[in-house]
Amino acid sequence: MQTQAAALDRVFHALADPARRVMVDRLTRGPASVGDLAKPLAMSLPAVMQHLQVLEISGLVKSEKIGRVRTCRIEPKALRTAEQWIADRRTFWETRLDKLGELLAEDSKE
Amino acid sequence: MQTQAAALDRVFHALADPARRVMVDRLTRGPASVGDLAKPLAMSLPAVMQHLQVLEISGLVKSEKIGRVRTCRIEPKALRTAEQWIADRRTFWETRLDKLGELLAEDSKE
């Protein structure tokens, strides 16, 4: 599935920026407006908008505009995709170590 | 800790490239030479070297050269750092949802 790889590209890339992680972090504490997201960040609003767009394209964040304020919220499904990829590899790696441990145990018996 | 943020930048960025994820994936199955890592990738060796460097700087991979072959292995500590960051946010988000659920349950009793 080529699409899956591209999705991971986008999610990991989205998380690779400190400003975007601050935004995600804020959103785990509840929905927020663009202005709210911008407040702790030392950059212009347009810059925040661009980060928001990266987050939306990655699927990590959804937003809707009501009146003149856009409300953003996290979409945990995307977060889980990334977490799962890592967890799968870690599991594989740990299983490998377990097998290695068994082998060593076998050896030491002889 | 500013350093922690920079470390996350590097790890997530390292994972944001499909070629590098293939390399990491391969390494979870055991150590490999640079040539081994390059085999499944449709790019030049120098390109692989550059990806390897990104992985090493991120702390995800360590390598040592013996004779003329460099052997690479994953460093799961860095993987865990990234996984943990995501897990922490997900937990926060889930806790928030639980509280919301309780509130709604309270409401429906009245």
Next chain:
DNA sequence: ATAATACTTAAGTAATTACTTAACTATTAT
């Protein structure tokens, strides 16, 4: 109606990324 708020679009720029090819350096095999 006017002004303030909350965002949005456009355009430009410096830095970074992901490659490439060509040339080179050790190490091991013959």
Next chain:
DNA sequence: ATAATAGTTAAGTAATTACTTAAGTATTAT
């Protein structure tokens, strides 16, 4: 000694990124 193998370094390039400022557009408050 010569050649083959495994990796490395250097230099160049096209595309992408992370901003910026300036100039909008709706919405809401006065």
